[in-house]
Amino acid sequence: MASDWAQEREWYRQMVLIRRFEEKCVELYSYEKIRGFLHLYIGQEAVAVGVMNALAAEDGVLASYREHGHALARGVSAKSIMAEMYGKLEGCSRGRGGSMHLFDASSRFYGGSAIVAGGLPLAVGMALADKMMKRNRVTVAFFGDGAVAEGEFHESLNLAALWQLPILFVCENNLYAMGTALRYTESETNLASKAAAYRLSAHQVDGMDIIGVAKAATEAVAAIRAGNGPVFLECLTYRFRAHSMFDAELYREKSEVETWKHKDPLLVLQKRLEESGQWEKIGADGIEKEVAAIIAEAVEFAENGTLEPLEDLEKFVYSPEVSA
Amino acid sequence: MASDWAQEREWYRQMVLIRRFEEKCVELYSYEKIRGFLHLYIGQEAVAVGVMNALAAEDGVLASYREHGHALARGVSAKSIMAEMYGKLEGCSRGRGGSMHLFDASSRFYGGSAIVAGGLPLAVGMALADKMMKRNRVTVAFFGDGAVAEGEFHESLNLAALWQLPILFVCENNLYAMGTALRYTESETNLASKAAAYRLSAHQVDGMDIIGVAKAATEAVAAIRAGNGPVFLECLTYRFRAHSMFDAELYREKSEVETWKHKDPLLVLQKRLEESGQWEKIGADGIEKEVAAIIAEAVEFAENGTLEPLEDLEKFVYSPEVSA
Amino acid sequence: MSQTITYREAVREAIRKAMHDDERVFLMGEDVGHYGGCFAVSMGLLDEFGPERILDTPLSESGFTGAGIGAAMNGMRPIVEIMTVNFSLLALDQIMNNAASMLHMSGGQFNVPLVIRMATGGGKQLGAQHSHSLEGWFAHIPGIKILTPATVQDAYDMVLLALADPDPVLVFENPLLYNAKGELDTATAPLPIGRGKTMREGRDVTILSYGISVFKALEAAETLSREGIDAEVIDLRSLRPLDDAAIMESVRKTHRILIVDEGWKSGSISAEIMARINEQAFFELDAPMGRVCSAEVPFPYARHLEQSAMPQPEKIVASVHQMMEES
Amino acid sequence: MSQTITYREAVREAIRKAMHDDERVFLMGEDVGHYGGCFAVSMGLLDEFGPERILDTPLSESGFTGAGIGAAMNGMRPIVEIMTVNFSLLALDQIMNNAASMLHMSGGQFNVPLVIRMATGGGKQLGAQHSHSLEGWFAHIPGIKILTPATVQDAYDMVLLALADPDPVLVFENPLLYNAKGELDTATAPLPIGRGKTMREGRDVTILSYGISVFKALEAAETLSREGIDAEVIDLRSLRPLDDAAIMESVRKTHRILIVDEGWKSGSISAEIMARINEQAFFELDAPMGRVCSAEVPFPYARHLEQSAMPQPEKIVASVHQMMEES
Numbered sequence A, B: 001m002a003s004d005w006a007q008e009r010e011w012y013r014q015m016v017l018i019r020r021f022e023e024k025c026v027e028l029y030s031y032e033k034i035r036g037f038l039h040l041y042i043g044q045e046a047v048a049v050g051v052m053n054a055l056a057a058e059d060g061v062l063a064s065y066r067e068h069g070h071a072l073a074r075g076v077s078a079k080s081i082m083a084e085m086y087g088k089l090e091g092c093s094r095g096r097g098g099s100m101h102l103f104d105a106s107s108r109f110y111g112g113s114a115i116v117a118g119g120l121p122l123a124v125g126m127a128l129a130d131k132m133m134k135r136n137r138v139t140v141a142f143f144g145d146g147a148v149a150e151g152e153f154h155e156s157l158n159l160a161a162l163w164q165l166p167i168l169f170v171c172e173n174n175l176y177a178m179g180t181a182l183r184y185t186e187s188e189t190n191l192a193s194k195a196a197a198y199r200l201s202a203h204q205v206d207g208m209d210i211i212g213v214a215k216a217a218t219e220a221v222a223a224i225r226a227g228n229g230p231v232f233l234e235c236l237t238y239r240f241r242a243h244s245m246f247d248a249e250l251y252r253e254k255s256e257v258e259t260w261k262h263k264d265p266l267l268v269l270q271k272r273l274e275e276s277g278q279w280e281k282i283g284a285d286g287i288e289k290e291v292a293a294i295i296a297e298a299v300e301f302a303e304n305g306t307l308e309p310l311e312d313l314e315k316f317v318y319s320p321e322v323s324a
Numbered sequence C, D: 001m002s003q004t005i006t007y008r009e010a011v012r013e014a015i016r017k018a019m020h021d022d023e024r025v026f027l028m029g030e031d032v033g034h035y036g037g038c039f040a041v042s043m044g045l046l047d048e049f050g051p052e053r054i055l056d057t058p059l060s061e062s063g064f065t066g067a068g069i070g071a072a073m074n075g076m077r078p079i080v081e082i083m084t085v086n087f088s089l090l091a092l093d094q095i096m097n098n099a100a101s102m103l104h105m106s107g108g109q110f111n112v113p114l115v116i117r118m119a120t121g122g123g124k125q126l127g128a129q130h131s132h133s134l135e136g137w138f139a140h141i142p143g144i145k146i147l148t149p150a151t152v153q154d155a156y157d158m159v160l161l162a163l164a165d166p167d168p169v170l171v172f173e174n175p176l177l178y179n180a181k182g183e184l185d186t187a188t189a190p191l192p193i194g195r196g197k198t199m200r201e202g203r204d205v206t207i208l209s210y211g212i213s214v215f216k217a218l219e220a221a222e223t224l225s226r227e228g229i230d231a232e233v234i235d236l237r238s239l240r241p242l243d244d245a246a247i248m249e250s251v252r253k254t255h256r257i258l259i260v261d262e263g264w265k266s267g268s269i270s271a272e273i274m275a276r277i278n279e280q281a282f283f284e285l286d287a288p289m290g291r292v293c294s295a296e297v298p299f300p301y302a303r304h305l306e307q308s309a310m311p312q313p314e315k316i317v318a319s320v321h322q323m324m325e326e327s
Ligand SMILES: Cc1ncc(C[n+]2csc(CCOP(=O)(O)OP(=O)(O)O)c2C)c(N)n1
Pocket: A066, A114, A115, A116, A117, A143, A144, A145, A146, A147, A148, A174, A176, A177, A178, A243, D030, D059, D061, D083, D087, D090
């Protein structure tokens, strides 16, 4: 691994992009440029970036409402995401989805789902379609620890394991579902072992360490592509920010947050690279500049975007008429 | 155990009652006295009788649509059950429920639920109420192997284990959900080990052997009453008859049914009693006569029952007005 | 090509045809395979198409309905069978929050060419958890379409119409019709989604209905005709979209409207139709519109109670009488 | 005793009062405890009553709603909070097949004294999975009652009315109202379930509404009054049962009816109200009834689109204008 610093530079760059992009979002939210719910991924970047790294272009990705990071890591452009959050027609969902509903057909990014666990059955169906059509594709579904309690989680894991579908379940265990700690929601707090009860391959990995995440994801995707059925990957992570913009964070100690900040995925990767003497090669300053430019461009793009005409409100409730 | 033949006589009597009662139902169904769906319990009698044996009067019981056996074993009168299936006002649910919806407040029999797994959250709530009110009661929920795939199963087991509720889950694994074999519905076909993943005490028991079922249930209920949280009991059993009256039984071999018939719970208990030299004391002939009389009385009661007046159709959509 | 077959066979033949014609079509649901289908609709299909395309699912309505949505988004043309409409409540999150919303919410990127078939309706003494008629209620949801085949022809056509549609279509079959026989013509192009059909021409009053109630309406119309009242009977066929044009045309012709539907009365599709007539043809009405719906009760098991809870030809006749008096 | 407090505080105070008065009352739902309540309604209650009576639940809407039903059947008086109405779809099996059916299906043996509170409505730019208004749709279901508090007084009263009711009651709160301030009088007996309230007397037209739309209707009435049109505004308060008497009385007074509701138009509660007026007071109408509902779309995020999808005072005024022309 250590020899390939270009790879690690790219990871670092993507994580910085997500971090700075979201920091910008907070600012824009305070200016009321962005509205609705805004769930930040800050702290969890290593998961999305590490997992996406393992995927091919034809694979499919589904995520939750906390999905800016996933969309960016999957290659959805910062411009179209920012325009989306501005509610502009140029947004990746025409401004109809906002922060919680990013969609992008070209990168096979299937959302952006705001019903907790509601995307999991869809992922099962996508994988089922691939298996039926004998396409060698993988579907990845990202979700939180909170999703594990939902019936839809259970039904999806059973179906995936029963039918041996090519699907990677990525559970981002950040210890809280909104303000409810995992110990108040699960009788078994080791989610990987819970998943293993469905007879699928299940692993736990340090979600703050991108190298570990990338390795686990690569192995998982290889196993899935080889036809060995679904894999469940629990990534132990933490969100540094509040659940959304409306959260007094009464449910956790500041000190807990601080402790986790020592495991900041940017820091962890930096340390790893320093240890192997590659940190300098990465050119962190250059990355920051590069990223700042992307974000500035995204904001400008969003600012200059247009609003969907009101007449189009009912467009796409149903598919446009196709002339037979 | 072997010394207490009065106990075993009673078990035998209850199982015979269920068996003959249902055989009568089949006859009555062919005469169109009984209509709707009719799910027979024949073959599974040891489970209901063995488990009910462990309960106290103040405990609560919930079952599925295959619940004649549970109702009888719980002490709901054969008369009121038969009248129910006749659709008569004297039925345990006023003739409104039929075979699938037997209810009886006096024996704390809470149905009779025809949504697979739909009764499980109710059972959780009943147990929660008992725990909150510090009543030393147990709630028992009966359900089939098919229910295990439902999201409501998952949510219920997690809640029960998380909150350490006084509840006994009795899974009657008869290998089929309608015509779908367990291997087509569960990635993990050992349901007890699946349940154990919720961190509750889970056991498998031979559901054709009432002595084993009764022992396991008694231990489970004792543990629950002692405050040790929920228990999951998987009873390995088999239904000898079709799923309902509309079932060509295309999905299983006749030979499989025949093999299981060697494990008929009536035979198993008989053999056990023969081995310990108590079979003669039981007086099987007397039991058959006793049971025949009960059933004849039930049929007569049902035949003579009245129909609920049409004007009362809307009664109990809401509770009757109570004068304040 | 015309033949006399049952409604059950018509549904099955349509599925067979679709599966032969299009490898993307598959059937998925509880007991569709080894059991032979809950109401024997899919009997024989497992042998013909194999377990890869006739998928017996575990009991997990939300899971497999959602899987149908995902498969549809990923290039397939799934037919999801939900045994009975009461069980579809378990899948409502998937139906409303995903299937119905996906195309709009994604800005037009992901359509969901999914067909969901389910059994609906009372009259089989199955009690409060198996007998309701929720198709009119589902028709509230934008983004899906609701079809209600009454005839053998529609039982066949609607499966194929639904599969040809790029969006999610729910087809509600009444199991009491499965044994009904009728003519099937596979040569003529089917009447499109959203078009009602006049089953009987009449001048004095219009009875609007769908599904099994159409036959009750026709029976009532016969009785009425013996009394000299000439009733027009329209099979709505599709509850979303509704055929407003056909409805208003008939209002302008008979000026009296009775709607018959097996759903609970309050918030029924009958109410919606009344609302539209009020909005679009108010001054054409000679009398208050009437509706014959189900009693607002969880359906009881006892036959006499259940039957009295449901629309019946006698009630339709009585309602028409009342309407004639009022105008 | 009268005080000025917010709608949020009114709900909270009612819960507090109930919990103090009756040990069987408890609150259960996602984030009601440690988080302080999704919309801060239950803030402070965990400290006051402890985790035994303020239960944070896992994300499992079906499970904990069903648990509420079971607890109610076993002697408790649970208040189940479902964060947002779109999530309630996950609990619909429990609500319809169990809560609403239990008493009837058991022949009168088991009533379900359960209260389910949830947030409803759009306008917060939360998109297609958080913004719908399904209370009118829920009103289709026999066996449950549907309350929609608009005022601070009702926010308080309705929690207590619901708890005092022996049957399942669903209370729909609009989060946009939580910060609204108003008078709370805790001394006077509340207006019972099923009774509407005239918010403004008028002679020319009646605007029927509920929840947040009442305020839009009142705003429209002000505009209209400046033009010399005297609109009566009625807050329906309860969608099941509906206050037919109050509705018909107003029809007989103004002869023109506009209904405003935030649900999707087809199959809306507005349609049901139109149906009832058609049935009960048809000849009193001077013009077709009108309705202002939400556009039939999954709600979009972009503010301009979302606002245009919802009822607005201007649309209400325009609809009244149109109605005055038609009559
Ligand atoms: C079905 C459903 N119930 C409740 C909510 C409200 N809600 C949004 S996020 C959330 C917590 C989810 O926690 P988790 O799955 O751990 O994801 P995280 O937010 O930590 O990324 C809740 C309760 C929802 N969106 N969907």
